[in-house]
Amino acid sequence: MTSTTEHPGTSPSPTADGVTVVVMSRDRREDLLATLPRHEAPVVLVDNGSTDGTADAVRAALPEVTVLALHENVGARARTIGAGHAGTEFVAFADDDSWWAPGDLARAVAVMRAHPRLAVLNARVLVGPEERLDPLCPELAASPLGTPPHLPGPRLLGFIGCAAMVRTEAFLAAGGFDPVVRFPGEEERLALDLAAAGWDIAYVDAVTVHHHPSTRRHDPAARRAAIWRSRLLTAVMRLPWPDVARTVVAGLRAGAPERRGLRRAVPDLPAALRRRRRVPASVLADLRRLEAGS
Structure with missing residues (x-):
């Protein structure tokens, strides 16, 4: 499939060119068969080593979708692989x-083109058939970093991965989602590196993503553990050592899932240390503003 392929039932739109939808998934065949036809742009599906026949089912039912079937689960790195394959702005x-x-x-494309230093646009997220506003969205809208005149919405130092449009050049230059953090919590390290390189991230309430959480969701405690694993690894890679120590202490005090997450980070600490590059003072100052405003 080329980047100009359109989905059946959608109308070509000259204002929507230059964008590819990249979807990562693992063992969610039925969900994908329902959601992939909804995308109004060419789609690259990166399958994270599914065992439920996802890749074959999508190829058979939706031949217009480009399927990249990986042999193992690489977490959010799958999105980086998909972005590299997309070849769109x-x-x-x-x-x-x-x-x-x-x-x-x-x-969203129009907003990105009108704001050339914007690397990531974070859309608002409506959850479920009842379209509840995701509780993270009011927090993003009230970002302590404010709304500079050159941005279309509040400036952020993080974003929601499934509700983001990225400028491909900036995303790939910053390394995309890395193989150390993996998933979830993969956005933080990337956001720090984009800010360090002079790029902006903004919340744009006028653009919407629908999220109907899959019935095959993971155990909340397991997710908390995974988030704290990512939090510690990101801190080791980018933050001053006192911040790393505070992360460890906070995780130890938080509860059993958080402590389990810290333990799970240990095997990846050598890789995190090899990638360690402290963020500049300006980015650290923004982090402090966010912490003070939370």
């Missing part, structure tokens, strides 16, 4: 249980 990320609202891919 922008990449919109989606999960197997999310999709961009009709017309909003084109709207």
Whole structure:
């Protein structure tokens, strides 16, 4: 499939060119067969070593979708692989249980092109058939970093992976999602590196992503453990050592899942240390503003 392939039932839109939707998934075949046709742009599906026949099922049912079938689960690195394959100016990320609202891919592209230093646009997220606003969105809208005149919305130092459109050049130059953090919590290290390189991230409430959480969700305690694993590894890679120590102490005090996450980070600490590069003072100052405002 080339980057100009359109989905059946969608109308070509000259304002929506230059974007590919990259979806990463693992063992969510039925979810994908329902959500992939909703995307109003060419789609690259990166399958993280599924064992439920996902790749073959998507190829058979949706031949217009480009399927990259990996032999193992590489976590969020799959999105980086998909972005590298896309070959378009922008990449919109989606999960197997999310999709961009009709017309909003084109709207997001227009916003990105109007703001050339914007590396990541974070859309608002509506959850479930009842379309509840994701509780993270009000926090993003009230970012202590404010809304500078050159941005289309509040400036951020993080984002929601399944609700982001990225400028492909900036995303790949910053390393995309790395093989150390993997998933979840993969956004933080990338956001820090984009800011260090002079790029911006903004929340744009006028653009919407729908998220209907899959019935095959992981145990919340396991997710908390995974988030704290990522939090510690990101701190080791980018933050001053006192911040790393505070992360460890906070995790130890938080509860059993958080402590389990810290333990799970230990095997990856050598890789994190090899990639250690402290963020500049300006980015650290923004982090402090966010901590003070939370």
